[in-house]
Amino acid sequence: MKLYELIKDVAETKLPDMEITGVTSDTRTELPAGGMFVCIKGKTFDGHDAAEKMLEKGFAVVVTERDLGIERQIIVDDTRAAFPLLCAAWFGHPERELTLIGVTGTNGKTTITTVIKKVLSQFGCKVGLIGTCQNEIGDDVYPTARTTPEPYDLFELFRKMADEKCDYVVMEVSSQGLEQRRVAGCRYKVGVFTNLTQDHLDVHGTMENYYQAKKLLFGISDNAIINIDDAYGRRYAAEVSCPVKTYSVNGKADFRGDDVLLSASGVKYVFSDGKSKHNVSFAMPGLFNVSNSLAVIACCEILGFSVDKTIKAFEDIHGVRGRAEIVPTGRDFTVICDYAHTPDALVNVLTAIKDSAKGKVKCLFGCGGNRDRTKRAPMAAAAADHADFLIVTSDNPRNEDPNEIIKDVLEGLKGKDTPYITIPDRREAIHWAVHNAEKNDIIVLAGKGHEDYQILAGGVKIHFDEREVVAEALAELDK
Structure with a gap:
């Protein structure tokens, strides 16, 4: 050139x-x-x-x-x-050949982007996806190193998506990706905001800086869809310059979810947009998934698809890997794998599970090394408030001593009476949880979700898939 x-x-x-x-x-x-x-x-x-x-x-x-x-x-x-x-x-400006949809926020990005892709695919569209778990072009899957790729990788991926005739690209847009200008030059047809809770303060320093980084998405979007159940969302709705549509669970908004029924298998509610009402059944549990599904409906309506059509498409959607994912055990207890790695996300998933639990809810979790230390104690406090038993272990320790991370975590359990055990080795911790499971227990493995690795000292990445570890532990029970 x-x-x-x-x-x-x-x-x-x-x-x-x-x-x-x-x-x-x-x-x-x-x-x-x-x-x-x-x-x-x-x-x-x-x-x-x-x-x-x-x-x-x-x-x-x-x-x-x-x-x-x-x-x-x-x-x-x-x-x-x-x-x-x-x-x-x-790369010949491939972003101009694609309709871009961006989703930002602390929690919910992966669920919303994945469900939007599945819905649009059911409508006969070819869709690219860029996100935390993986990148996708139609049915083809490509590995990813970052939620929002570095610029060269991003536009190379856009080029491939455009060449393969994708109609839409739905992507998670991280605060770091926005702040580091990785998506400069992109124009989003729709920008979605989910929520903002404590995370990435090791990068942004303050919640206000974090807020302002996320806000950059709406300066490059034609339309904004904003969750006003979140206090930061209400600020965005008042501050952003592009046209705004709001969504809320049981609140006054452009897209609303009323009469919510929660169960272990999903949620049911009445959708209203001020013009019509529709019964919705969405096979992912928790009030937060009512919110996530509202964002999907709102996005698809802005793209020109009817509410009826989107809600009908939900019937064929049965979950997202690593998001309240049930790991098969064949036993009288349940294991659930979830990516929750912030206090708010932990509250959301544990509340959703506890509402329908017949037995004890046992939460296994840790905190990442070389990351925001200030959220470690709040993670423990959140888990203690919403679970019956805790197993405190490692996540991705990186260059920190796992025992020192656990020491920070345990500060959040002071004054709590929830029983707990500490097992620094995550594999050993999962084995302990499975071996000590009782009838009707629900064991929540929090923090790893879709990840199939652990990051240890020196940046060494080892294979670690919790589904495989659970299978190992179950096999030991049969010996």
Whole structure:
């Protein structure tokens, strides 16, 4: 691609027009001579420091935020914002060939995006999905490293989706992805907000910063769908500039869920949009899944699909991996795997389960290492308030000592009378839970959900699928 074509939406230059062989912001990327290197300042490394070296390696031009006193530089105000625009241009602007739907919030993103994809697919649309668990193009599944991919990976994926004739792309848009401008250049037909609870404060510092990061989605959306049962959602509804539709469970909103009936197998309620009412049956338990299904109905209506049609499509949807997922045991107790890794998410899933439990609800959970320490004690307090027994263990300890993480967690149990046991090794903890299960117990494995790995010291990632670990423990019972 010619330089001038590549940078026309980003910058001007007096450099001669030349053929560019690729675009990267990673010093480790090997490109044929003639590539473009974008200097981005990160937490531990500043790409500007490598600019001259990249030219020596054969790169044709560097994009910088300041005059480095070197030849073949193009100066822009913000290289982090420029990089995704350059990636979009490099791949021929595939985002303009797709109808984008973005979902942001602390909890519920994966459920909502997955269900939207399933519903639109039932309508005969070809849909791409980008999210925490995996990326999908139609029925094909691709691995993912981040909820919202880095810009080059994102636009490369968009290109593939456009080439494979996707009509829609529904994606989870993380606060970090928004703050780091990974989705710059994207325009969303619909932006959905679920809720905002304590998470990622190790990145954002304060809840206000976290709020403002999420808010960026609505500056690049044509329509907003906002949960006003959430206090931050009510702020968004008053502050964002694009047209807003609201949803609420038993509250005054554009899309509302009334007369809710909860059970272990799902939820039933009466949907109302002020024009009509419809009975809804959604096979995922918990009040929070009433909220999630309302977001799906609202999104599909904005896309032009009738409420009747969307609700009918719910009949063929029976859950999402790692979200209140029942793990088969063939026993007189139940094991449920859920991604809940924030206090609010833990309250939601435990409340949903306890409402219909015949026996004890036992919660196995831990907290991630090298992440927000301030949510560890609240996680324990939330679990203690909504479960009958706790098994405190590891999650992804990373470079922290699991015992030190557990010590922080146990601060939240002071003054609580919920019995508990600590077992730092998560595999051992799951085995203990299964071996000590009693009739009608519900064992909730919280925090890992869809993940099939653990991250240990030094960033070492080991295979760890809780469904397999449960199967191992059950097999031991048969010996």
